[in-house]
Amino acid sequence: MSIFTYKNMVMTELSRFKADFFRALAHPLRIRIVDELRSGELTVQELGFRLGAEQSTVSRHLAVLRGRGILNARKEGQTVRYSAADATLFRLLDVARTMFNHQLSELQSTLADLKHGNSR
Amino acid sequence: MSIFTYKNMVMTELSRFKADFFRALAHPLRIRIVDELRSGELTVQELGFRLGAEQSTVSRHLAVLRGRGILNARKEGQTVRYSAADATLFRLLDVARTMFNHQLSELQSTLADLKHGNSR
């Protein structure tokens, strides 16, 4: 048995969780849904209106996020109010935005280098 | 034009970036690749050995991560050394682990509640 095999077995569980978690976020509409929920609960309708998407489409994407434990659903009368299950989620999205900004900066300086004839 | 339409147009670019970014991470092997790179550069071979995966499989997953600007590839002789393009990446994974821990805690207390007969 390889020296790395034990480590692999331990890492597998967490890496699968993270992969499933990221896959749940791997859609523009789901990202926007989560962003809309920064300020609090919203119903399926409200989300559909704000995002300009079909009712069934929104509902399905909400089901994905709920299924991963990313969102909570609270039924109230005939409406369902969705909210983030853990505020850490927003921190995660903020970190992703930071990386986005870094990539933009790098692109900028690459362009600047090209402009000044610096090869690399 | 709906009052939300302008906002949607602005949010679309960033949400697409985030979605593509998360999709690049949405695979257990890619998560493990990134985790292996916490301590520095590794070649394709080294990664394949540590993860117990086919050479072609590792190479393809590396291509996905490189394509999103998540990893850098540095060719040195006949080997290619991969590394994280931005250390912020590790912060992101750490935040994901925090959310994982929160989910576990919640599961624990739900079980404890059940054990003591508290309905909810």
Place this chain on the structure above:
DNA sequence: TTCTTATATGTGAATATGGACATATTGTCA
């Protein structure tokens, strides 16, 4: 009860993803 509203889900078609195998490309050595 019947009608309406809010939400969820079944279904089929189009597209994307992932793995294994073979092959191509590039660099090194003799």
Place this chain on the structure above:
DNA sequence: TGACAATATGTCCATATTCACATATAAGAA
């Protein structure tokens, strides 16, 4: 040059994702 080593990619097949439309479920209102 020929043989080898490290990496990338073409190809085929199986599976997964996503959307739109229709339908199901459930709660309220008349």
